[in-house]
Amino acid sequence: MPQEDGSARAAPTSPRCRRCGEAVEANAADYDVFEQMHYVCFHYEFEHQGDPDVECDTGGCPAAGIHHAARFVRTDGVNLTHAANALVPAILALESSGYTVTQDGTLFVATAGNARFSAEDPVSLLGLVRLAELRRPWRATDAEIDATLDRFDL
Ligand SMILES: [Zn+2]
Numbered sequence: 001m002p003q004e005d006g007s008a009r010a011a012p013t014s015p016r017c018r019r020c021g022e023a024v025e026a027n028a029a030d031y032d033v034f035e036q037m038h039y040v041c042f043h044y045e046f047e048h049q050g051d052p053d054v055e056c057d058t059g060g061c062p063a064a065g066i067h068h069a070a071r072f073v074r075t076d077g078v079n080l081t082h083a084a085n086a087l088v089p090a091i092l093a094l095e096s097s098g099y100t101v102t103q104d105g106t107l108f109v110a111t112a113g114n115a116r117f118s119a120e121d122p123v124s125l126l127g128l129v130r131l132a133e134l135r136r137p138w139r140a141t142d143a144e145i146d147a148t149l150d151r152f153d154l
């Protein structure tokens, strides 16, 4: 498959994958082990059975990382307002994502590994986690703050 954004073009010396034609870089050392293909291409060419989006029984199946449908599919038709009925689902969503949720006085706290989030309600807590996932670093720059305050009454 051609790279749609044209980024990270390979050096002209990189070997080419026999299956997709793109440069083999990350696994170049194993180029011959994988029959002159990407590992993923090798897997789908020789090992994978059935729907490419469904994890197969072979160890290291790339489809193992696909647990969620694309975002536009997941949110299709949803009309959700922050209200009391979202509080329990927010806690359950955090817990199913691997966070431990506790209460510390008036604050709800989510922790996982060395990450810690705290907010006054579970929906805000989930929002902070999502913020950290979407932006790294999460803080806005001075220019971003100025431009955004022009558009919103915060
Ligand atoms: Zn390939």
Ligand SMILES: [Zn+2]
Residues within 6 Å of the ligand: 043, 047, 048, 049, 054, 055, 056, 057, 058, 061, 062, 063
């Ligand atoms: Zn597979």
